[in-house]
Amino acid sequence: xxxxxxxxxxxxxxxxxxxxxxxxxxxxxxxxxxxxxxxxxxxxxxxxxxxxxxxxxxxxxxxxxxxxxxxxxxxxxxxxxxxxxxxxxxxxxxxxxxxxxxxxxxxxxxxxxxxxxxxxxxxxxxxxxxxxxxxxxxxxxxxxxxxxxxxxxxxxxxxxxxxxxxxxxxxxxxxxxxxxxxxxxxxxxxxxxxxxxxxxxxxxxxxxxxxxxxxxxxxxxxxxxxxxxxxxxxxxxxxxxxxxxxxxxxxxxxxxxxxxxxxxxxxxxxxxxxxxxxxxxxxxxxxxxxxxxxxxxxxxxxxxxxxxxxxxxxxxxxxxxxxxxxxxxxxxxxxxxxxxxxxxxxxxxxxxxxxxxxxxxxxxxxxxxxxxxxxxxxxxxxxxxxxxxxxxxxxxxxxxxxx
Amino acid sequence: xxxxxxxxxxxxxxxxxxxxxxxxxxxxxxxxxxxxxxxxxxxxxxxxxxxxxxxxxxxxxxxxxxxxxxxxxxxxxxxxxxxxxxxxxxxxxxxxxxxxxxxxxxxxxxxxxxxxxxxxxxxxxxxxxxxxxxxxxxxxxxxxxxxxxxxxxxxxxxxxxxxxxxxxxxxxxxxxxxxxxxxxxxxxxxxxxxxxxxxxxxxxxxxxxxxxxxxxxxxxxxxxxxxxxxxxxxxxxxxxxxxxxxxxxxxxxxxxxxxxxxxxxxxxxxxxxxxxxxxxxxxxxxxxxxxxxxxxxxxxxxxxxxxxxxxxxxxxxxxxxxxxxxxxxxxxxxxxxxxxxxxxxxxxxxxxxxxxxxxxxxxxxxxxxxxxxxxxxxxxxxxxxxxxx
Numbered sequence: 190x191x192x193x194x195x196x197x198x199x200x201x202x203x204x205x206x207x208x209x210x211x212x213x214x215x216x217x218x219x220x221x222x223x224x225x226x227x228x229x230x231x232x233x234x235x236x237x238x239x240x241x242x243x244x245x246x247x248x249x250x251x252x253x254x255x256x257x258x259x260x261x262x263x264x265x266x267x268x269x270x271x272x273x274x275x276x277x278x279x280x281x282x283x284x285x286x287x288x289x290x291x292x293x294x295x296x297x298x299x300x301x302x303x304x305x306x307x308x309x310x311x312x313x314x315x316x317x318x319x320x321x322x323x324x325x326x327x328x329x330x331x332x333x334x335x336x337x338x339x340x341x342x343x344x345x346x347x348x349x350x351x352x353x354x355x356x357x358x359x360x361x362x363x364x365x366x367x368x369x370x371x372x373x374x375x376x377x378x379x380x381x382x383x384x385x386x387x388x389x390x391x392x393x394x395x396x397x398x399x400x401x402x403x404x405x406x407x408x409x410x411x412x413x414x415x416x417x418x419x420x421x422x423x424x425x426x427x428x429x430x431x432x433x434x435x436x437x438x439x440x441x442x443x444x445x446x447x448x449x450x451x452x453x454x455x456x457x458x459x460x461x462x463x464x465x466x467x468x469x470x471x472x473x474x475x476x477x478x479x480x481x482x483x484x485x486x487x488x489x490x491x492x493x494x495x496x497x498x499x500x501x502x503x504x505x506x507x508x509x510x511x512x513x514x515x516x517x518x519x520x521x522x523x524x525x526x527x528x529x530x531x532x533x534x535x536x537x538x539x540x541x542x543x544x545x546x547x548x549x550x551x552x553x554x555x556x557x558x559x560x561x562x563x564x565x566x567x568x569x570x571x572x573x574x575x576x577x578x579x580x581x582x583x584x585x586x587x588x589x590x591x592x
Numbered sequence: 593x594x595x596x597x598x599x600x601x602x603x604x605x606x607x608x609x610x611x612x613x614x615x616x617x618x619x620x621x622x623x624x625x626x627x628x629x630x631x632x633x634x635x636x637x638x639x640x641x642x643x644x645x646x647x648x649x650x651x652x653x654x655x656x657x658x659x660x661x662x663x664x665x666x667x668x669x670x671x672x673x674x675x676x677x678x679x680x681x682x683x684x685x686x687x688x689x690x691x692x693x694x695x696x697x698x699x700x701x702x703x704x705x706x707x708x709x710x711x712x713x714x715x716x717x718x719x720x721x722x723x724x725x726x727x728x729x730x731x732x733x734x735x736x737x738x739x740x741x742x743x744x745x746x747x748x749x750x751x752x753x754x755x756x757x758x759x760x761x762x763x764x765x766x767x768x769x770x771x772x773x774x775x776x777x778x779x780x781x782x783x784x785x786x787x788x789x790x791x792x793x794x795x796x797x798x799x800x801x802x803x804x805x806x807x808x809x810x811x812x813x814x815x816x817x818x819x820x821x822x823x824x825x826x827x828x829x830x831x832x833x834x835x836x837x838x839x840x841x842x843x844x845x846x847x848x849x850x851x852x853x854x855x856x857x858x859x860x861x862x863x864x865x866x867x868x869x870x871x872x873x874x875x876x877x878x879x880x881x882x883x884x885x886x887x888x889x890x891x892x893x894x895x896x897x898x899x900x901x902x903x904x905x906x907x908x909x910x911x912x913x914x915x916x917x918x919x920x921x922x923x924x925x926x927x928x929x930x931x932x933x934x935x936x937x938x939x940x941x942x943x944x945x946x947x948x949x950x951x952x953x954x955x956x957x958x959x960x961x962x963x964x965x966x967x968x969x970x971x972x973x974x975x976x977x978x979x980x981x
Contacts, residue, residue: 190660190885191594198593453963467960470953477952480896480959481903485875488882491595498593509874512867564860570870571863575843578858 192491194266195498201263205245205270212239219275223539230356233277237311245271246309247285254293254301255309262497268439281311283352287431288315288361292380295418295427304359316357316383318348318405319428325350325558326565328363329372329425330584330592333407335364335379337414342366342379344387344410350559354390354403357383367422368590375589376424380416387411397551440490440510442483444518444556445542446549449479452525459528466528475524482517486510505573508566516563519553522546595881601660608668611642616672618930624675624790625933630749630783631792632675640708645682650690653702659822659888663829663880670830670941671837673933675790677711677746679830679944683823685712688754688769692807692815697771701752713750713774714823715741715796716816723946724820724954728767730757736800737772745944747794748783750774754806755798756816767812770803778802788940790933821898824945825883828898831905831941832873832880838912838934839869842919849921862919869912876901876908896962899955906942906951913938 194202216236218224224232240246241255248264250256257263271278289308292315293301307313324330333346344364354360360381367375381388387410392400419427443449453476456466466472486509493503525546526533533547542548557563571577584592597605616635624632639645648662649655662682669678686705689698689712704710718729718741730739737757744753753772758765772779780797843866846857856862883901886893913934917924924931942948 190596190881190888194593449959450963453960457960457964473956473960474949474952476959477899477903477955480955481879481900481907482875484882484900485878485904488595488878489874491593492878492881494593495595506874509871512871513875564864567864567867568860570867575839575863575866575870577843577846577863577866578855580858580860581854 198262198266198498201259202266202270205267208243208245209270209274213271213274213276216276217274218277226356229277230280233280234311236276236278237281237309241306241310250293254305260500261502262494265439265494265497272439280314280353280356281308283317284308284315284357287317288359288380291361291378291418291427291431294430295378296380297415313358314353314356315380316351316354316360318351318354318360318362318381320350321347322349326562328428329376331363331365331376333362333364334368335366335377335412337366338411340414342377342412342414342417344379344381344407344412346407348405348407349393350402351390351405352402354383354405355392359383360405361418363424363428365589366424369588370422371586372584372589372592373425375422376428377421378418378424378427379412380418381410381412385410385412395555397548397555399552440486440514442486442510442514444514444549444553446518446522447525447543447546449476449483449521452476452479452521455525455528459530461528472528479517479521482513486513505569508561508569511561512563512566512570515553515556518549518556522548522550522553526550595885597660597664597884601664604657604661605664605668607642608644608665609671611638612668612672612674616674618673618933621673621675621790621933627789631677631746635674636676636711637708639676639678640706645708646706648682648690649686649702649706650698653698654706655702659825660884662826663884663887666826666829667833670833670937673790673834673937677713677750679823679827680714680746680750681705681710681712683826684714684819685750685752685754687822688714688806688815688819689771691819692769693771694807697804697807701771704751710751711746711749713744713747713753713796715744715747715753715755715772717741717743722950724817724950728756728758730755730798731761731765732757732759732768732770732803733761735802735804736778737770737798737803738800740795740797742795743784743786743793744796745791745793747774747796748781748792753796755803756812757803769806769812769815771806772798772801772803776801786940788936791937791940791944817895820945821894822887824898824902824951825880825887825894827941827945828876828880828883828901828905831909831938832876834934834937834941835869835873835876835905835909835912838909838916838931838938839866839873841930841934842866842869842912842916845920856919865915865919869908869915872904872908872911876904879904896955896958899951899958902945902951903948903955906938906948909934909938910942 216232244252244255244257245267246255248257248259248267249261251258285308289305292304308315319328321331321333323332333344333348335342335344360383362379362381364377364379365375366377387408389406391404393402393404394400456472459466461469489509497503536545540548542552572579615638620632644665646655647657647665686702689701701710705712717723719726730737737755739757741755751774753774755770755772756767757770759768778799778801782795784793784795786793846862847855849856879901883897886897917931917935920929920931923929
């Protein structure tokens with residue numbers, strides 16, 4: 190066992206480090222304070238363009254699409270090094286994570302030539318219009334209607350929980366094209382220009398007070414059939430392909446919270462009934478348990494990288510992070526607030542998840558739901574890893590409009 | 593990054609799995625459970641013939657391999673519930689001799705260990721409570737050991753023991769490590785009733801037993817801690833192997849057993865329980881691998897890595913063995929079903945080197961020291977200052 194790079198990996202890491210050291214500091218937002226969205230986004234776009242020019246925007250992609258034709262392991266190495274800075278890259282995560290890889294698989298060569306590079310350079314942003322008020326975990330239950338009209342589709346309905354919709358130029362959307370067949374069989378996948386008349390984006394205010402998601406309303410939105418991805422009524426296949434996309438990324442075992450070291454420091458500072466919190470046996474036991482959980486996730490990530498380095502592709506096992514980290518953030522935040530007593534509810538204005546436990550406590554419920562609930566992820570482990578049967582389905586062979 | 597065992601080590605694991613699945617199925621384990629013998633002496637001899645009892649011993653005494661080989665083998669011993677004194681002999685007594693024994697002492701015992709002719713015991717415990725911090729009542733006077741150790745794993749049939757005892761009868765005398773030949777007639781042994789009869793324990797009374805100091809050990813507490821950490825890393829692999837079997841058994845049963853017109857493995861309550869077992873096992877595996885690396889490197893990382901592995905593996909095994917009975921339902925509560933073999937073993941291993949809470953305390957102490965040390969070095973902002981940012 191060792192934690193060393195292979196010679197090729199080490200060479201790329203050195204190259205990436207040198208490049209980042211030269212360019213990244215000018216774009217780092219650490220200590221930049223609260224930045225208006227437009228300013229942060231502008232800085233992000235400049236960074237993204239620089240990165241794409243160097244081939245680092247999608248290392249596994251060919252050079253014609255801003256890549257290096259590299260391996261998934263090389264992609265991870267870049268991400269690990271980039272994560273040492275705090276760069277304004279969040280705006281592009283969804284865009285380059287799902288819609289753009291789907292475009293590369295399903296769009297025509299002309300469309301790829303038109304859309305991929307601007308997205309990789311951060312000039313255009315894409316969103317994913319999937320969830321609806323009545324369809325979250327059960328995605329195939331979406332209702333947004335697409336009716337064919339000549340060489341166009343006419344869309345009516347509502348999407349929700351769309352990240353970055355307010356800054357997106359385009360979006361991929363799953364629609365109900367045929368309600369007379371069972372639900373998985375009547376879906377069609379399209380891409381839309383977010384400036385098409387009839388599309389209205391309204392931000393959602395979350396329970397934490399943040400506004401990272403939007404509702405998107407579609408009223409008689411006309412989309413040319415040339416913007417269809419996959420077959421008519423074959424959208425489920427395209428949606429499943431989404432799930433096959435890259436699952437590996439840098440894992441932050443703290444879930445963006447202040448982390449265990451900060452909790453230990455806090456426990457050193459505050460006093461409880463019988464003296465300093467850090468001398469309290471219950472506090473020490475919990476600290477040890479969280480360390481074990483975090484170390485378990487970190488070392489599993491090493492195991493995943495080992496497989497990746499040997500050329501294997503990670504499977505559903507990666508779900509372990511999404512199962513373990515959000516709950517841990519919630520519990521750890523609550524525990525840290527408890528240690529502070531009445532002071533746990535208060536902080537100076539402008540606190541972030543990484544600096545004050547109550548922010549993590551407020552945000553954790555959303556984190557346990559977004560991108561796969563705790564329950565759905567346990568189903569994934571049970572069904573895909575342990576090969577247990579799926580739940581009994583009462584809706585599988587019934588036409589959608591008879592459900 | 594190569595955070596995995598080498599091909600040769602994986603081959604040894606495979607060999608171990610194959611051999612033990614044929615030679616040590618649960619029928620063989622039950623023969624020990626039901627009291628036919630104290631341990632599987634034939635299996636122990638076969639393990640010696642395969643060379644397994646020489647793993648990790650110094651080469652000049654016939655040994656080969658090291659920490660990694662011992663780890664992969666431990667996983668298979670745990671998987672098969674092998675009723676043999678591997679932990680006492682290999683993970684503790686032989687490692688103590690290797691770490692602290694004189695060349696003469698090593699030469700006297702280690703080749704015999706490798707040949708399967710000498711079973712070792714680790715006799716440090718005297719009364720209920722913490723494993724590491726308990727007062728030592730046993731003492732040595734004029735080269736003779738007086739005192740009582742209990743419980744001692746495999747003590748009823750071990751040939752020698754590594755014993756902690758005060759260097760003189762004086763209550764304030766420093767504690768030393770001694771090696772005792774248990775075949776001497778001043779040793780009285782009494783087998784104890786135990787939660788897992790496939791891992792037997794005994795009380796050992798020493799009435800003036802001739803002993804030798806183990807090498808010239810000075811930092812006894814440090815050596816004992818180091819040996820306990822090493823054994824914890826190895827036991828973590830045994831626990832991991834056992835936990836994997838519990839998950840597999842529960843899963844297979846859930847795919848077979850029908851209730852309310854469908855297999856119970858299709859109910860989310862059951863699926864999620866199995867998924868939770870799987871998650872705990874993954875966390876334990878990562879931690880155990882890291883402990884294997886730390887044990888091999890024998891550096892500063894070992895105490896925290898061993899403690900984390902022990903905590904994670906204990907949690908995974910105890911959860912898996914307990915919930916496996918639950919998933920098996922009434923059948924799981926019978927003597928006939930194998931579930932209780934793992935339930936018993938998981939508890940027995942959980943306490944052998946000290947209970948989980950003691951290991952959590954040990955880990956917390958390491959972490960606090962680390963953070964405080966770093967804070968001093970880096971002069972980082974305190975949490976209170978950071979909150980105000």
